[in-house]
Amino acid sequence: MGREMDDEDLVEELLVTVNSARAFAEFRRTQRKECANLLRWLQLVLPLLEELRDAAPRLTDDAYRRLALLGRALAAARRLLRSCHDGSKIYLALESETVLAKFRDVYEKMHSALDGMPYAELAISDEVKEQVELMNAQLTRCKKRTDTQDMELSMDLMVILQNKEEERNADRAILERLAKKLELQTLAELRAETMAIKKLINDRNSNGGGQHAVADSTRQMVDLLNRFKEIAGVDEKDVLGGDVSMPKSLDKCPP
Incomplete structure (x- = not known):
């Protein structure tokens, strides 16, 4: 060297x-x-x-x-x-x-x-x-070491990600629990998370992250963010707003 x-x-x-x-x-x-x-x-x-x-x-x-x-x-x-x-x-x-x-x-x-x-x-x-x-x-x-994260958090994430569209109304209690654990309840927290996800997506795009697995991961993150906004009372109907490689849907958290 x-x-x-x-x-x-x-x-x-x-x-x-x-x-x-x-x-x-x-x-x-x-x-x-x-x-x-x-x-x-x-x-x-x-x-x-x-x-x-x-x-x-x-x-x-x-x-x-x-x-x-x-x-x-x-x-x-x-x-x-x-x-x-x-x-x-x-x-x-x-x-x-x-x-x-x-x-x-x-x-x-x-x-x-x-x-x-x-x-x-x-x-x-x-x-x-x-x-x-x-x-x-x-x-x-x-x-x-083989430490893993909070098992309740892991199970809640698994349930939320696997449930189909028609089962979403039954997920509210789980979403509220997740939002509390991840500290994504206030407008300020959601705005900061919006910017963090937008930066992550931009970084992935600049690194050529167009693989299917990356796109799925991005879609899951944006979907969860929008659902946290929904239970917090932030009006957001459109989950993705287009291709996940273009994070325009993340602009909808009010200033």
């Missing part, structure tokens, strides 16, 4: 990444526990980076490579925390298993970067070395 920046700049970039990731304080309810866990891991890696910044040792090729890998892991952690901070609540609920896999992938990246870190070459204190090695051992367990 070539050196894309000076040693000091690399360490400083890692510190900036960790601190910017730790700035996210509020997360969607469905991922709140995992986000809190990830933030704890980021907090534990800070002493290592701070000692590297203060000692400013000359990095060997192996140390540089591992720190660069750690940088990629930290950047992935920051992206994941951001998506759980301001991403679509409906998407994060529907795709909870996919999102959980992203957390495990971040833990895997962090573990790979820290495993075998040449501490003797880095002028790291024994205390910090022991803390990071303990953290890395615990990361191995995190990779294997």
